[in-house]
Amino acid sequence: MSGWKRDLPIGLVVLAALIAAPAFGLPRFWITTVTVFFIWATVVSQWNLVFGVAGIFSLAQMAIFAIGGYTTAMMGLYLEWSLWLALPVSGLLAVVFGAVVGLACLRLTGAYVALLTLAIAYILFLLIVTDTDCVYYEGTVCRSLTEGWKGLGRYGDYGFRDLFGRDFHLGNYGLALAVLTLATLFSFAIVRSPMGLAFRALRDNPGYAVSRGVSRFKYQLLVFALSAFFTGLAGSVYAGVFSVIGPNVLQLGLLLFLLSMMVVGGVGRPWGPLIGAALLMLVDETLKEEAFAGYRNIGLGLILAAVVVLLPQGLAGGIDNLARRLARRGGGAPGE
Amino acid sequence: MDTAVQIVVSGLTLGAMYAVGTIGLSLVWGALRMLNMAHGVLIAIGGYFSYQAIDGWGLPMPVALLVAMLAGAAMGALIYFCAARFMFRNEAFENNIFIVTFGLAIALENGILKVFGGYPLAQPFSLDGGFRIGGVYVPWQNVLIVVVSVAVMVVMAQFLAKTRMGRAIRATAQNRDAALLMGVPIGAVFAQVLAIAGSLAALSGVLLSSITTLSPQVGFDPMLKAFIICVIAGLGNVIGALYAAFAMGLFEAAIQFFLGVRFALPLMLLIVIAALIWRPYGVFGKKQVTRL
Numbered sequence: 001m002s003g004w005k006r007d008l009p010i011g012l013v014v015l016a017a018l019i020a021a022p023a024f025g026l027p028r029f030w031i032t033t034v035t036v037f038f039i040w041a042t043v044v045s046q047w048n049l050v051f052g053v054a055g056i057f058s059l060a061q062m063a064i065f066a067i068g069g070y071t072t073a074m075m076g077l078y079l080e081w082s083l084w085l086a087l088p089v090s091g092l093l094a095v096v097f098g099a100v101v102g103l104a105c106l107r108l109t110g111a112y113v114a115l116l117t118l119a120i121a122y123i124l125f126l127l128i129v130t131d132t133d134c135v136y137y138e139g140t141v142c143r144s145l146t147e148g149w150k151g152l153g154r155y156g157d158y159g160f161r162d163l164f165g166r167d168f169h170l171g172n173y174g175l176a177l178a179v180l181t182l183a184t185l186f187s188f189a190i191v192r193s194p195m196g197l198a199f200r201a202l203r204d205n206p207g208y209a210v211s212r213g214v215s216r217f218k219y220q221l222l223v224f225a226l227s228a229f230f231t232g233l234a235g236s237v238y239a240g241v242f243s244v245i246g247p248n249v250l251q252l253g254l255l256l257f258l259l260s261m262m263v264v265g266g267v268g269r270p271w272g273p274l275i276g277a278a279l280l281m282l283v284d285e286t287l288k289e290e291a292f293a294g295y296r297n298i299g300l301g302l303i304l305a306a307v308v309v310l311l312p313q314g315l316a317g318g319i320d321n322l323a324r325r326l327a328r329r330g331g332g333a334p335g336e
Numbered sequence: 337m338d339t340a341v342q343i344v345v346s347g348l349t350l351g352a353m354y355a356v357g358t359i360g361l362s363l364v365w366g367a368l369r370m371l372n373m374a375h376g377v378l379i380a381i382g383g384y385f386s387y388q389a390i391d392g393w394g395l396p397m398p399v400a401l402l403v404a405m406l407a408g409a410a411m412g413a414l415i416y417f418c419a420a421r422f423m424f425r426n427e428a429f430e431n432n433i434f435i436v437t438f439g440l441a442i443a444l445e446n447g448i449l450k451v452f453g454g455y456p457l458a459q460p461f462s463l464d465g466g467f468r469i470g471g472v473y474v475p476w477q478n479v480l481i482v483v484v485s486v487a488v489m490v491v492m493a494q495f496l497a498k499t500r501m502g503r504a505i506r507a508t509a510q511n512r513d514a515a516l517l518m519g520v521p522i523g524a525v526f527a528q529v530l531a532i533a534g535s536l537a538a539l540s541g542v543l544l545s546s547i548t549t550l551s552p553q554v555g556f557d558p559m560l561k562a563f564i565i566c567v568i569a570g571l572g573n574v575i576g577a578l579y580a581a582f583a584m585g586l587f588e589a590a591i592q593f594f595l596g597v598r599f600a601l602p603l604m605l606l607i608v609i610a611a612l613i614w615r616p617y618g619v620f621g622k623k624q625v626t627r628l
Contacts, residue, residue, distance in 0.1 A: 298450070
């Protein structure tokens with residue numbers, strides 16, 4: 001397939017560069033930032049399957065992410081499991097949750113799906129934030145199941161501190177990179193499989209697709225469940241890397257940030273999420289500088305709005321168009 | 337008995353405010369097929385302009401209300417001229433405008449934060465005192481809210497039913513292409529609808545912040561509730577939205593009383609989810625048959 005012929009070499013070069021980067025003395029601050037980029041890029045690449053490839057306007061991705069993260073944290077804290085054991089369990093629970101969300105949205109289309117999934121995410125947020133009922137006492141300190149605003153902590157990490165000592169952040173970097181690599185391969189494989197064709201058929205012309213025997217029920221559940229797995233894993237990695245997880249992962253600002261990554265990169269384009277995530281992380285780091293203090297969210301919001309209005313196919317779409325135009329001009333040159 | 341009166345009083349107040357906020361959202365959806373995620377920030381803008389007009393510029397309350405509504409209308413029109421105008425012919429308009437207004441909302445909200453700070457402010461648009469029904473104290477503020485809301489709704493209904501502009505809006509909502517062919521200037525209608533919706537949102541923001549407090553995020557919960565009401569009524573169904581708004585207000589007051597504030601919004605959202613699964617086109621909506 002010509003797609004793989006182009007994408008595999010590019011992917012391998014990028015992967016090699018990312019593996020080599022710490023060895024060539026990438027500063028510790030940037031290693032941590034890039035680790036965060038890996039986590040968000042994983043989420044966005046899976047969200048892109050639902051939102052871009054299947055065309056379902058779901059905003060539940062961060063809720064699925066939170067389910068993964070909280071599952072890992074609670075297993076570590078209450079069952080005292082190793083996080084390595086909690087990792088796959090988090091992914092599977094996220095799949096179950098994703099499938100339920102998909103089931104709830106089954107009969108809805110367009111904006112109604114967006115509202116329903118936003119409502120689900122917000123319920124989760126409200127229930128966590130207002131959770132103050134004590135489940136156990138630590139001395140005289142009341143501890144609630146999710147610890148409300150504060151979030152859960154003290155459930156351990158992926159053991160890189162014992163393994164690498166001071167350089168534990170390299171372990172986090174590697175783990176997040178591994179998850180991102182698998183997630184990206186997974187999303188490319190899905191897009192180019194017959195299943196991806198069915199997703200796109202249902203997106204582009206649902207009536208025709210259904211009358212040709214493509215089951216909406218089956219494929220909508222599939223895309224929600226499949227895209228939830230790596231999202232849940234990303235949540236679990238996040239919980240392990242930061243050693244704390246709170247309701248802030250469900251806040252609108254973060255949802256908007258990730259949505260911007262997808263939209264800026266190019267909705268429905270396989271490379272879109274990675275390009276968008278990398279660019280938005282850079283913009284975000286720039287806006288965090290003191291000169292822009294307080295303008296971070298204003299900038300992000302305006303960038304998002306401007307890109308949708310001016311460049312509706314995103315950067316990946318823009319690059320594709322440019323390449324096509326150049327190729328046409330190059331091909332036409334001898335005749336002129 | 338007192339409990340029932342209490343629930344009815346606060347339920348009607350809430351319902352009246354929700355109704356004003358919801359009509360705007362419902363009109364915009366009906367005419368433009370656009371979910372306006374900036375609705376919440378328009379609510380906040382109304383509240384802050386009224387605050388600024390009364391406390392900052394020393395204007396009397398009715399004028400401040402007008403200032404707030406004008407500011408909301410200007411913001412609504414701005415959304416049309418800066419974003420929607422370039423997009424509504426596009427096929428993916430429904431999804432794209434959602435994202436654009438989402439982005440604008442975050443930017444504007446943080447703009448307010450920058451100008452006024454995040455510290456909650458008291459809305460000066462309020463009346464002191466009250467009266468008693470049996471053992472229940474009814475503040476004049478609640479009466480004011482209900483009266484202003486009902487007055488605005490009556491004016492809106494007359495406007496939509498009787499005026500040329502109202503007829504153009506209804507025609508566009510019913511069938512955009514047919515309206516265009518009959519010579520209705522679609523662009524102007526869209527701008528008007530967004531301006532009207534903006535001023536209604538601003539008005540509901542003034543009323544709402546008068547019984548809570550004013551903060552940059554003040555509009556988010558009401559926006560979600562307005563969406564809930566729209567969805568239950570069927571998006572774009574203005575009359576259904578009015579009934580649903582009052583039903584929701586009473587329902588919320590009852591839940592707050594019996595189960596506590598914590599569960600009010602989650603339960604309402606759960607009801608919406610159930611309603612959407614049971615009747616995807618809204619409780620008052622009609623099932624649409626699409627020809628392929």
